[in-house]
Amino acid sequence: MSAPARVRRLSPVERFVDACRRHPMIVDGVLAVVVALLGVAFARSAYSPRAQWDESTVVAILAAAPIVLRRRYPIPAAAATAVVAVIAMAAVGIRGLELPALVMGYSAVAYGPRWAGPLTLGVMVLGGAIPVIRAGSAMQQYGAVVVLMVGVAALVGICTWLAGSLRRAQRRVVEELREKTRLLEEGRRREVRLELLAERSRISREVHDVVAHSLSGIIAQADGGQYAATRDPQRAVEVLAGIATTGREALGDVRGLLSMLRDTAPVDDADDSSRPQPGTDDVPTLVEQVRAGGLPVDIEVIGTPRPLPSGAGLTAFRVVQESLTNVIKHAGVAAVTHVVLDWAPDELTVRVRDEGAGGPRPTPPLGGHGLIGMRERAALHGGSVETGPHPDGGFVVRLRLPLTPGE
Numbered sequence: 001m002s003a004p005a006r007v008r009r010l011s012p013v014e015r016f017v018d019a020c021r022r023h024p025m026i027v028d029g030v031l032a033v034v035v036a037l038l039g040v041a042f043a044r045s046a047y048s049p050r051a052q053w054d055e056s057t058v059v060a061i062l063a064a065a066p067i068v069l070r071r072r073y074p075i076p077a078a079a080a081t082a083v084v085a086v087i088a089m090a091a092v093g094i095r096g097l098e099l100p101a102l103v104m105g106y107s108a109v110a111y112g113p114r115w116a117g118p119l120t121l122g123v124m125v126l127g128g129a130i131p132v133i134r135a136g137s138a139m140q141q142y143g144a145v146v147v148l149m150v151g152v153a154a155l156v157g158i159c160t161w162l163a164g165s166l167r168r169a170q171r172r173v174v175e176e177l178r179e180k181t182r183l184l185e186e187g188r189r190r191e192v193r194l195e196l197l198a199e200r201s202r203i204s205r206e207v208h209d210v211v212a213h214s215l216s217g218i219i220a221q222a223d224g225g226q227y228a229a230t231r232d233p234q235r236a237v238e239v240l241a242g243i244a245t246t247g248r249e250a251l252g253d254v255r256g257l258l259s260m261l262r263d264t265a266p267v268d269d270a271d272d273s274s275r276p277q278p279g280t281d282d283v284p285t286l287v288e289q290v291r292a293g294g295l296p297v298d299i300e301v302i303g304t305p306r307p308l309p310s311g312a313g314l315t316a317f318r319v320v321q322e323s324l325t326n327v328i329k330h331a332g333v334a335a336v337t338h339v340v341l342d343w344a345p346d347e348l349t350v351r352v353r354d355e356g357a358g359g360p361r362p363t364p365p366l367g368g369h370g371l372i373g374m375r376e377r378a379a380l381h382g383g384s385v386e387t388g389p390h391p392d393g394g395f396v397v398r399l400r401l402p403l404t405p406g407e
Contacts, residue, residue, distance in 0.1 A: 028068050035100050036064035059088045063100040070107035075116060078108040082123065101127065102160050109164025110171070117165060124157030201376065218243050242292055279313025280305060280341065280348075283320050287339055290324050294333045297324065303343030312401055315377040316341075316350050319385065322374055323352035323397040331357045331395065350399040353390055374399070 010018070020027050039060025063084045066077035081104040085097045101124070108120045222243060278286075287299045308316070320339060327337050335354040342349040374385045374397070383401040390396040 024071055025068070028070055031103070032064050032067035035067060035103060036061045038099060039064060039097070059084060059097070060100075063088070063097050067100065067103055067107075070104060071111050074104075074108045074111040075113070078104040078112070078116075078120070082127075085127070102156070105157070105160050106164040106167070109161055110167035117161065117168075120164070121157060121161040124160060125154045127157075204373070218247060277310045277314045278317040279310065280308060280316050281313075282317055283339070283341065286317065286321060286324070290328075293328075295324065295328060295337060296334070297327075297337040297339060299339040299341070301341045301343070305341070305343055308348070308401075308403075309381075312348075312381045312383075315381055315383070316348065316399065316401060318377060319350055319374050319397065319399045320352055326397075327352070327354045327395075335394070344403075346403055348399075348401045348403055350401075351396060353396040354394040355392075356394040 040057045043056030043060055063081050066080040069077045081097075081100050085101055088097060105120050105124045109117045112120075284299055287297055291297050307313075324337065324339075327335055331337075331354045335357060337352065337354045340349075340351040340353075342351070371385070371387055378385045378399060378401065381401060383399060386398045386400075388396065
């Protein structure tokens with residue numbers, strides 16, 4: 001017995017990263033607090049008058065507060081930080097809001113709509129260059145120093161935009177992978193559902209063909225036995241023996257179906273080798289059994305019979321079986337019936353035709369599935385089933401199965 005697979009334990013760093021991914025709002029709250037504390041520290045170190053650094057502290061907190069909503073509402077949060085920064089620089093002259101501006105610029109590119117990327121890039125480049133130009137103009141410093149400082153500010157904005165774009169691309173890839181995984185899982189569930197429906201349909205056909213044929217034969221023989229019991233007791237005894245034989249065969253078929261249902265592996269008509277399947281060679285025996293039950297039926301074979309795959313042979317047998325059952329149910333036990341197996345080089349045609357109603361008929365149940373089952377069986381092997389009234393009277397069922405040269 002093999003040892004169970006050991007589950008790899010996550011390292012502390014991996015557990016920390018996983019916790020951060022599961023609680024993004026907490027991470028953004030901590031980030032907002034850190035940025036606000038850094039802004040307060042900068043204000044205290046940059047301004048000596050208490051009134052000045054008190055105002056800077058309030059502005060730093062206001063500029064960092066929208067970071068909490070940077071993932072859920074990236075554009076409104078970035079706009080709030082930008083408004084605070086503009087008002088602070090224009091009205092009060094407070095500086096040192098670069099860090100919250102960069103964080104919100106990155107967030108707008110990474111989590112905002114597509115159009116937010118170019119707009120944010122332009123705002124960050126201008127927002128970094130204008131204060132530098134104003135400071136250089138106030139200090140009457142021009143030339144290479146100002147150009148260099150403007151270039152550095154623009155480079156910082158571009159780097160922030162690139163980082164946000166990379167994060168946006170990563171999120172898009174992850175979302176596409178999740179969507180593909182969801183579609184694959186949905187496809188797998190759909191395939192399983194279709195397999196279950198196909199299996200249920202196959203089992204339904206088998207149960208219908210076996211049980212309906214056997215019960216119809218028993219009912220027909222019982223009706224004939226009632227008639228014979230008053231005039232020919234010996235014939236009634238033979239009919240009762242036929243009913244017993246048909247019942248035993250039906251019981252054996254039902255047991256075979258139950259044993260098949262207990263098997264957990266799906267089985268196809270053409271691949272079921274666990275039990276013998278009837279085929280075209282068994283059609284004459286089926287006709288003899290039905291004839292013994294009282295239905296006047298004959299069989300004619302045209303051409304040279306040859307072996308068929310088990311699935312195609314079973315289809316031909318079940319179509320004949322179901323057709324004879326329908327004759328008994330709808331036309332009665334006295335309806336003259338003809339079964340023809342026509343073997344052509346490339347096609348097997350099976351015809352079952354009755355000449356019209358005759359004798360007592362049992363009341364057929366409503367909502368039968370025999371014709372549907374026959375068409376489904378034929379379609380599985382590339383064939384077709386045609387049904388309808390015959391021009392000379394009665395009803396005809398015609399099955400066509402294509403044959404390959406090797407069959």
